[in-house]
Amino acid sequence: MPIEFIGYVSAREQTEILDPTGPSVDAAYIAATALLHERAGFDRALIAFHSTSPESLQIAQHAASVTSRLGLLVAHRPGFTAPTLAARQFATLDNLTGGRVAMHVITGGNDRELQADGDNLTKAERYARTAEYLQIIRREWEGGAPFDHDGRFYRIRGAQSSVLPRHRGSIPIYFGGASEEALAVAGQYADGYALWGEPLRGAEELVNRVRAAARAHGRTLRFSISFRPIIADTEGQAWERAAEIEAQLRARQAEEGDATGIALDRAGQRPTDGTLPTNEGSRRLQAIAAKGARHDECLWTGVAQATGGRWNSTSLVGTPDQVAESLLRYYRLGIETFLIRGFDPLSDAILYGRELIPRVRALVEKEDGCRRRAG
Template sequence: MPVEFLGAGYGNPSTETVPLTGPVFDPGYTREIVRAHEQHGWDHVLFPYASDGPDPAQAAAWAAAGSERIALRVAHRPNVSAPTFAAKTFATLHETSGGRVTAHLIAGGVAADQRAEGDDLDKDARYDRLEEYARLLLRAWTEERPFSHAGRYYRVDDFVLRARASGHRPGLSAGGASRRALEVGAAVADVFALFGEPLAATAAQVDLLRGLAAALGRPTPRLQIAFRPIVAATDDEAWAKAHAIKARIDERAAAAGPVASLASAPAVPGRLPENTANLRLAELAAAGERHDRALWTPTVAGAGGLPTSATALVGSYRTVADALLDYVDLGFEIFGLRGYDLLEDAVEFGDHVTPLVRAGVAARAAHDSGRAAQPGGARTTLAG
């Protein structure tokens, strides 16, 4: 089973610890960080979506022109364009980039950011719309004859996309933590992304997703999980780094500066998070700081008090690699990772951690092949 790493194709270097000092979209920075990921062993970069940010598809097109092989994960919200138009956008980008595009559909987890662009559907309705949208994308990318569709959210009459990408179609990914999110992912996604939780809770989510996909007669989507790695040469150095990062997050939160983006607007004190992923992470943080081999929760509450939808993995290069391999054993193939100093952390992680994870996956595969080759030996496969 291959393992892949998804990093941040962001438009500026700001994070919970690094304030925004320049433009929200700096084309030079975008190209620099994408090239850094490509040169240091990463497989994908994500271009995020926010109502007040750049168009992810155009940012990805700009980055594609300055890179050679790295795959482009392009976030997109169904409320912002007709599915037929989005199908053209992604097919065109897929063709011009040499087949490197996966569209990542986002139902939307922050109501204020949805309303900023005129979307007032509740969360379950947003997932219903996302499923219908995804099915229309897939039809547009694969059907050679005109087709029609009359659904709850979209109507299409005799549409055909003649400018389909040659070769394979763009990929399609989705994510979330609610049952409805998993139902939609099981129905339409090539990749389904979960947020980093302890192994036992994650295994339960994976089992649910597998069951939902099997009931539909579909293979389980490829599994992805997100973390904020904090690594160093030794465990002690990594923990010192982690506590310094948490202090910086708290310092920025206490300063109560202006919110840079509607997508990262602070939570209202005493109000539960709006989406299931953030609610699960808030409950996890309340249950304790450390879990399993390296999972650390205090960074879940980002600047302004809003959960960041990603827990940290803290430790030496080897400790964090082993922690990721624990998730490989659950069936995960893709790790969505970003640090707190985006460029520097991408280089360090790519140089020191990803080779250890890849070596661990290769060793597991060799061990399984060896067992299968023994007389009477039963092959033991990784989940997935």
């Protein structure tokens, strides 16, 4: 089956070990990062969303304007835009980019952060709203006659769009969330399910749960997993780099002190009662990190430990061959998409394009060839 690599394009350079540089919307950095990912062989790039961040669709539009092949996976939170308008916004960008857009639906992870945008619903209510939201979006993307909708969160009369997705019928919808509510919505409405990097056993268990949720609706999903690969010429050098990253992160947190609230909210900040993620995916990472920093052959949770499992924060550490073999093991679980980004965004993306992506593609091609001959 075809594999896919997703990178990461942000509005400016910033990671757990790099302070923000440049303006909050750095057009030159966005363009350079998008072009770099395209030339490195990535299939898509994720554009993130946060209550304090620049608007994701507009960042995606700028990234698309300087590239010709790179797909854009645009993070989107249901509830802040009317679903009919969101459907037209994504369909418009999809047409402008020649069909390169996908939606990554994020229902929410931290209640206080969501409240900064005026969202005070409970978790269960948010997922119920997301289900209704995606139902409306998919209906508008289908085209046809005007339609009405009477639901718990939306009451719509005569909805119809003159702009439809480039590939008629839909835009790919990726979905994140590991709670039972999330899995139920993903199984019914998503095309792809995204999980954060976990040990193989936990990843397999979650994939099987999502498959069961989708099977209940007669559907199948694509699976994506996220990692922060740390690769070097030797295994020892790779683990030395991992130790350096953790030391830099801990030092930055010590300088930061006991800042609270979400106003600071930068990558790598020390988790507090107000910023500690409460979503099920982060709780899974917190539990994994609590068992130790190293899992399986080369999974490392040092950054997840320091940040409370915030965001994509687990790493695969080793030589390019070792990390590629680890990704192949996840592929064998049925995971076809790998979202990879580094702690030094530009240099790591170049490194992945040269040393990691070709190796994984070659391993998968060989694996599929063996399966075909055996079958």
